[in-house]
Amino acid sequence: MNRIQTEVLVIGGGATGTGVAWDAALRGLKVVLVERRDLTHGTSGRYHGLLHSGGRYAVKDSHGAAECIAENQILRVTHAHCIEDTSGFFVVLPEDEGEYPDKFKAGCEAVGIPCVEIPVAEALRREPLLNPRISRVFEVPDGSSDSFLAAHATAQAARNAGAQILTYHEVTSLIMVGGESDRRVAGAVVHNVVTGEDTEIHADMTVNAAGAWTGKLAAMAGIEITIMPSKGTMVAMNHRLVNTVVNRCKSPSDGDIIVPSHTVCVIGTTSINVPEPEPLRIEPWEVKKMLEEGDKMVPGFAQARVLRAWAGVRPLFQDTYTSGKGRDVTRKLALLDHKEREGVAGFLTITGGKWTTFRLMAEATVDDICRHLGTERPCTTATTPVPGAEQGHYWVGHRLHEIEEKHLQSELVCECELVTRTMIENAARRNPLLTLDDLRRDVRLGKGPCQGGFCTYRATGILHEMKKAGSWEVNMSDDASSAAKWEVAYLQSPGHNLVSDADSHEDNGRAANTADSFNPNLLLRDFLQERWKGVTPILWGRQLKQERLDELIYMSLMNVDHLPDKELSSPVTEFYLFDTTPTAEEVADV
Amino acid sequence: MHTKSWHSVGPSLDECIKCNICTSYCPVAAVTDLFPGPKYVGPQAQRFRENGQPQTPDHSVDYCSGCRVCNEVCPTGVKIAELNARARAQIVSEKGIPLRNRLLGRNEMLGKLGHIVPGLANFGLHNSFSRVMAEKVMGIARQAPLPHWSTDGSFGDWFKKTQAQRLKSDKKVVYYHGCATMYYEPFIGKATVAVFEHNGYEVLVPPQNCCGLPMLSNGEFGAAADYHQNNINKLLVYAQAGLDIVGTSTSCTLTLKEEAPELLDMDSDNAKAITNATWDIFEWLRERHELGELKTDFRQMNMVLPYHAPCQYRAHRVGKPAMDIMALIPGIDIRESHARCCGIAGTYGYKKEKYQIAMDVGAELFDFVADQGGDVEMTACDSETCRWQLEHGTDLPSRHPVEILAAAYGLYDLEKRQLL
Numbered sequence A: 001m002n003r004i005q006t007e008v009l010v011i012g013g014g015a016t017g018t019g020v021a022w023d024a025a026l027r028g029l030k031v032v033l034v035e036r037r038d039l040t041h042g043t044s045g046r047y048h049g050l051l052h053s054g055g056r057y058a059v060k061d062s063h064g065a066a067e068c069i070a071e072n073q074i075l076r077v078t079h080a081h082c083i084e085d086t087s088g089f090f091v092v093l094p095e096d097e098g099e100y101p102d103k104f105k106a107g108c109e110a111v112g113i114p115c116v117e118i119p120v121a122e123a124l125r126r127e128p129l130l131n132p133r134i135s136r137v138f139e140v141p142d143g144s145s146d147s148f149l150a151a152h153a154t155a156q157a158a159r160n161a162g163a164q165i166l167t168y169h170e171v172t173s174l175i176m177v178g179g180e181s182d183r184r185v186a187g188a189v190v191h192n193v194v195t196g197e198d199t200e201i202h203a204d205m206t207v208n209a210a211g212a213w214t215g216k217l218a219a220m221a222g223i224e225i226t227i228m229p230s231k232g233t234m235v236a237m238n239h240r241l242v243n244t245v246v247n248r249c250k251s252p253s254d255g256d257i258i259v260p261s262h263t264v265c266v267i268g269t270t271s272i273n274v275p276e277p278e279p280l281r282i283e284p285w286e287v288k289k290m291l292e293e294g295d296k297m298v299p300g301f302a303q304a305r306v307l308r309a310w311a312g313v314r315p316l317f318q319d320t321y322t323s324g325k326g327r328d329v330t331r332k333l334a335l336l337d338h339k340e341r342e343g344v345a346g347f348l349t350i351t352g353g354k355w356t357t358f359r360l361m362a363e364a365t366v367d368d369i370c371r372h373l374g375t376e377r378p379c380t381t382a383t384t385p386v387p388g389a390e391q392g393h394y395w396v397g398h399r400l401h402e403i404e405e406k407h408l409q410s411e412l413v414c415e416c417e418l419v420t421r422t423m424i425e426n427a428a429r430r431n432p433l434l435t436l437d438d439l440r441r442d443v444r445l446g447k448g449p450c451q452g453g454f455c456t457y458r459a460t461g462i463l464h465e466m467k468k469a470g471s472w473e474v475n476m477s478d479d480a481s482s483a484a485k486w487e488v489a490y491l492q493s494p495g496h497n498l499v500s501d502a503d504s505h506e507d508n509g510r511a512a513n514t515a516d517s518f519n520p521n522l523l524l525r526d527f528l529q530e531r532w533k534g535v536t537p538i539l540w541g542r543q544l545k546q547e548r549l550d551e552l553i554y555m556s557l558m559n560v561d562h563l564p565d566k567e568l569s570s571p572v573t574e575f576y577l578f579d580t581t582p583t584a585e586e587v588a589d590v
Numbered sequence B: 001m002h003t004k005s006w007h008s009v010g011p012s013l014d015e016c017i018k019c020n021i022c023t024s025y026c027p028v029a030a031v032t033d034l035f036p037g038p039k040y041v042g043p044q045a046q047r048f049r050e051n052g053q054p055q056t057p058d059h060s061v062d063y064c065s066g067c068r069v070c071n072e073v074c075p076t077g078v079k080i081a082e083l084n085a086r087a088r089a090q091i092v093s094e095k096g097i098p099l100r101n102r103l104l105g106r107n108e109m110l111g112k113l114g115h116i117v118p119g120l121a122n123f124g125l126h127n128s129f130s131r132v133m134a135e136k137v138m139g140i141a142r143q144a145p146l147p148h149w150s151t152d153g154s155f156g157d158w159f160k161k162t163q164a165q166r167l168k169s170d171k172k173v174v175y176y177h178g179c180a181t182m183y184y185e186p187f188i189g190k191a192t193v194a195v196f197e198h199n200g201y202e203v204l205v206p207p208q209n210c211c212g213l214p215m216l217s218n219g220e221f222g223a224a225a226d227y228h229q230n231n232i233n234k235l236l237v238y239a240q241a242g243l244d245i246v247g248t249s250t251s252c253t254l255t256l257k258e259e260a261p262e263l264l265d266m267d268s269d270n271a272k273a274i275t276n277a278t279w280d281i282f283e284w285l286r287e288r289h290e291l292g293e294l295k296t297d298f299r300q301m302n303m304v305l306p307y308h309a310p311c312q313y314r315a316h317r318v319g320k321p322a323m324d325i326m327a328l329i330p331g332i333d334i335r336e337s338h339a340r341c342c343g344i345a346g347t348y349g350y351k352k353e354k355y356q357i358a359m360d361v362g363a364e365l366f367d368f369v370a371d372q373g374g375d376v377e378m379t380a381c382d383s384e385t386c387r388w389q390l391e392h393g394t395d396l397p398s399r400h401p402v403e404i405l406a407a408a409y410g411l412y413d414l415e416k417r418q419l420l
């Protein structure tokens, strides 16, 4: 078995895990991060996309609100390019009138959230589709955030500081040492889900940042923590109906926020306790509810074209135990020191919180790591921008602008989201890639109206060509020595990918995997299935027309139902299947 | 761009299924790499345009000629050409409008100016020195088929002068002549009046102004809105009295009917009244014919006549009424071009950087005319700028179908372009 020795092992490649790896690496610690799928496969890649101002928590949870506004201001600098400065409205609908709006305003003032009441007419001028019957509008510094790009940029920052990031590596067991009185986690055994190889990673401190899976990881150390996965469903519309985040000014509940995100806008969310974090099934009533709620804020919303629906899981952690050092930050986020709790040393769990507070969560975690390792090293993440931040805030027209300025129109592969051929080639070389879904997260492939109808076969062809030309190998491992070559922070920009990396990355020292795992037919099938999963819950009207065309392209023209290599599957094939088990209601109907 | 309301053209982008049919039909995309095509500049780019962005994200939409072929072929009803016109307006509002486009947008003002001393104006505009200067200073292509001012007085002058001779009748129709007939081609108006009167209609020519289309296509929406409002104010009483407002310029009638209210989000009851009262001349004549009211006392006209239905005609969605009516004339052999566009598209082909594109687009049509053999003496087309482009591209005279009809009634000399 391979063996790696490190100071810190981080389990989980979501916002929190990448944040911890970044922070620890910046403090000079030797770090390895393992993620069982691609980065942001978990909740971080299935969230709502809101950079909270804290307004949502201003009335009920002033502490959480204060954390949000502080982190909001920090991330605008450190992760500038992952954030669009959309601003946010809290609107008072006729049914929401009462005491809440004044409490809201007072709450914002109390924790220092800039909050200005603006005339309704001005709000309607800026957002003409807003419900004209709103009586009051408060503006707060909400924003829209891209967690895919942020995780990449954070991971790259970590790599640049010496961290090693291993995707498609799943922790199968924790290495336990010591007896009853001095039990310790000394690392983990990780399984490369592509090659099937196992590696022992020995670490002085192991951080469990596995989101909704933290309970399962803790169980590997014989620790019981109750994590209740709570599902939230979101629905994306075909284009932006608002350019400002729109929140209902009332006690937080289902479907009360619309977030403009890249070329779409997203309404969310529901909140339902589920037994397992995966698979997540989207119920028809959830979609209906989201559209009905959207219609209250933006009349006509429910009739607009719906693009797709997806769900994420919140790890609900009810335990109020804190590390006992009175560190306030542990109230909303849950940092569990298992030495203090259960007498298991070398093991921390970090969960809860929000995307907006991931940096703070990482800071608290690494503070604790340093305490355990007996070293004092200050946190610098709050003042250290990640690669790419120098590009400034995201704006929705930037891709179109770059395509136009550099005349890249004929290079487009995904026409809807303006992804060029070289963006795909470079993403495939710079980032370990197993499926086209990874490319979707890297460059937004297939995220537009046709949902992969026209780009899936093109992208498959490109990867196939690269593979045949031997200019690219499926790479599943990482090596700190090649860190400088991982310029993933710029993958989103057509203008930064004018030239294909071509052979420059050939000799990057990463172990290549030329096994069967890369098969164009499988690549095509997996991605079609993945895109299909998200449109199945919203299959009516205009998106149905689209899917009919896509069906004609793939089923009638390309006969994908009868592609060879049917028996092949990737580690994510199963995840992409749409769960067709009948619901209790449906069973009752029969 | 910001979606202003559910009724405006913006939300139609949601209809797009990305099929690229529009791209494969667009006559401009077919001849130049500078234009990435309707799908790209229309429903696709639209998702990346928003108010208040740090910069205007795109500019290639400026190469859309506005011919609307894309709208016609789109299987799902995306208002692509309108999306493009709006995007252009947004660019104009952010970047300002070049002097040239401002001038080309002011057809009516130019018409009035030149009309004062037309001979001099024609010389001033059409000598090769000023054309070179116009190209250098303003970017108006030196070879482009600019019109000539009428040296024979405006249509309005003639109509006033001949008031006493005009037919009086219970059956009345309102004539919307447009700027080109007023200042450059008054003979079209005369032929039209003759056709109306021959069918027993008294012609009313109330005060009116430019339909505003040249401004719409150059992105000056504010000015276009003023024009359209003025027309509504001037024409409303006639529409309310139940009179038909009939025009001979397909683009003007389209603007009154649909383009202006749709692009400018003008959907008041008054605007709708104008929309409902407005007809293109042949659409109106065909209606008369279907009701058995059209006189068909035509002379034999032995001629081969290549005919190009201008793209705006297709946007009316009324079929090819000029073909239907001209086909009633004995002896006439009408050959329909089926060409997508003549290229000029209003003022598009006048612009230096677009002149060659317009000629390349028109090649399909010019070749068609050439293929019809040596007997062809003239072509026909309903739209003035198209006719000028056709003449420029084929060296054959081109006539409005209403001139052909007037001639068939024995009222008009097709060659000299005057009433008999």
Ligand SMILES: Cc1cc2nc3c(=O)[nH]c(=O)nc-3n(C[C@H](O)[C@H](O)[C@H](O)COP(=O)(O)OP(=O)(O)OC[C@H]3O[C@@H](n4cnc5c(N)ncnc54)[C@H](O)[C@@H]3O)c2cc1C
Residues within 6 Å of the ligand: A011, A012, A013, A014, A015, A016, A017, A034, A035, A036, A037, A038, A039, A040, A041, A042, A043, A044, A045, A046, A047, A048, A049, A050, A051, A052, A169, A170, A171, A172, A209, A210, A211, A212, A213, A217, A230, A231, A232, A233, A268, A269, A311, A312, A313, A314, A350, A351, A352, A353, A354, A355, A356, A357
């Ligand atoms: C519906 C919904 C909407 C939300 N919207 C917002 C919002 O708008 N704004 C906001 O600030 N916050 C939002 N949140 C909260 C935010 O998304 C989460 O707090 C955040 O993404 C959690 O990140 P994480 O890294 O802790 O967990 P995750 O992103 O879930 O990461 C955990 C990772 O661990 C990996 N993993 C699991 N088991 C193993 C194993 N055995 N070996 C290796 N790796 C493993 C998983 O694959 C996963 O990638 C939302 C949450 C939900 C559920």
Ligand code: SF4
Residues within 6 Å of the ligand: B025, B026, B027, B028, B029, B037, B038, B063, B064, B065, B066, B067, B068, B069, B070, B071, B080, B081, B084
């Ligand atoms: S209006 Fe004409 S030129 Fe413009 S995109 Fe459509 S087809 Fe092409």
Ligand code: SF4
Residues within 6 Å of the ligand: B015, B016, B017, B018, B019, B020, B021, B022, B023, B038, B039, B042, B043, B073, B074, B075, B076, B077, B078, B080
């Ligand atoms: S023809 Fe219509 S549906 Fe097809 S790509 Fe063009 S705009 Fe979209």
Ligand code: SF4
Residues within 6 Å of the ligand: B067, B309, B310, B311, B312, B340, B341, B342, B343, B344, B345, B346, B383, B385, B386
């Ligand atoms: S007027 Fe029109 S625009 Fe026209 S057919 Fe001629 S070119 Fe096309």
